Amino acid sequence: MASTSQFIGLAKSLPAPLQRFFARYPPAAILPENTPKTRYQEERPNPFRFYKHPVTGKWQDPVYSQRRQAELVKMARENGVEDLLPETRKGTEYKLAHRVEHGLRVKGTGVGQKVKGHIHERHMIAKMETRRKAMLDMPSLIKRWKRVRSKIDCLDRPREHVLLTTLTGGQIRLDQVPQINKKKRDGMTALARPVHSPCIFMYNNISDRLVKERLCTQDPASLS
Numbered sequence: 001m002a003s004t005s006q007f008i009g010l011a012k013s014l015p016a017p018l019q020r021f022f023a024r025y026p027p028a029a030i031l032p033e034n035t036p037k038t039r040y041q042e043e044r045p046n047p048f049r050f051y052k053h054p055v056t057g058k059w060q061d062p063v064y065s066q067r068r069q070a071e072l073v074k075m076a077r078e079n080g081v082e083d084l085l086p087e088t089r090k091g092t093e094y095k096l097a098h099r100v101e102h103g104l105r106v107k108g109t110g111v112g113q114k115v116k117g118h119i120h121e122r123h124m125i126a127k128m129e130t131r132r133k134a135m136l137d138m139p140s141l142i143k144r145w146k147r148v149r150s151k152i153d154c155l156d157r158p159r160e161h162v163l164l165t166t167l168t169g170g171q172i173r174l175d176q177v178p179q180i181n182k183k184k185r186d187g188m189t190a191l192a193r194p195v196h197s198p199c200i201f202m203y204n205n206i207s208d209r210l211v212k213e214r215l216c217t218q219d220p221a222s223l224s
Contacts, residue, residue, distance in 0.1 A: 015075050027084040048088040066090065 011019060024040040025047060044051055047063035064072065070090045076082040077092060088094065116122070 010081070014079055014081065017072060018075050018079070018081070021072060022084070025086065029084065046086045048086050 051060045
């Protein structure tokens with residue numbers, strides 16, 4: 001085992017930042033037993049870790065930042081005294097263990113980690129699944145459309161009537177509305193024409209047949 005004089009000679013050969021660090025936080029491995037702790041060690045046992053204040057209960061930052069820790073580890077490794085430093089995430093041993101556990105991951109590549117991505121990328125899987133189901137259901141959709149297409153052609157040529165569609169033996173009955181009489185309003189004669197509102201299509205999920213279809217009309221005089 002090396003003597004005290006050898007340790008002193010080794011400490012003098014270290015860079016100034018390492019000398020100041022070991023003076024404030026001397027490693028227990030090279031100190032005799034029952035050696036009192038320094039003032040810095042009493043305040044912060046490990047200067048490389050976060051510290052929870054015993055009175056306030058608040059977490060305090062490490063004494064040495066991540067950058068300064070990396071610089072101390074680099075100087076200690078070059079001088080062969082890295083084992084005397086407290087445990088840190090910047091140490092060579094920690095990096096090797098992390099590499100063995102997680103492998104060579106590159107940030108942002110998505111290998112072994114979750115990447116947020118754009119909103120269209122996050123919704124792509126669900127959207128493609130919905131599209132796949134729609135394509136598989138396309139033949140039945142075409143059959144249903146051919147079955148009811150002739151029954152709703154009148155919507156392309158709106159007429160002055162109310163269309164009440166009733167399913168009676170699979171046939172559609174059109175109930176015509178009589179011609180609306182002329183009305184006088186403010187001393188003027190005007191022809192009240194029906195106003196067509198959007199139709200409502202309701203399909204039976206079992207038979208896939210048109211059940212109800214309604215085209216409403218209103219007097220334009222009542223709208224003003």
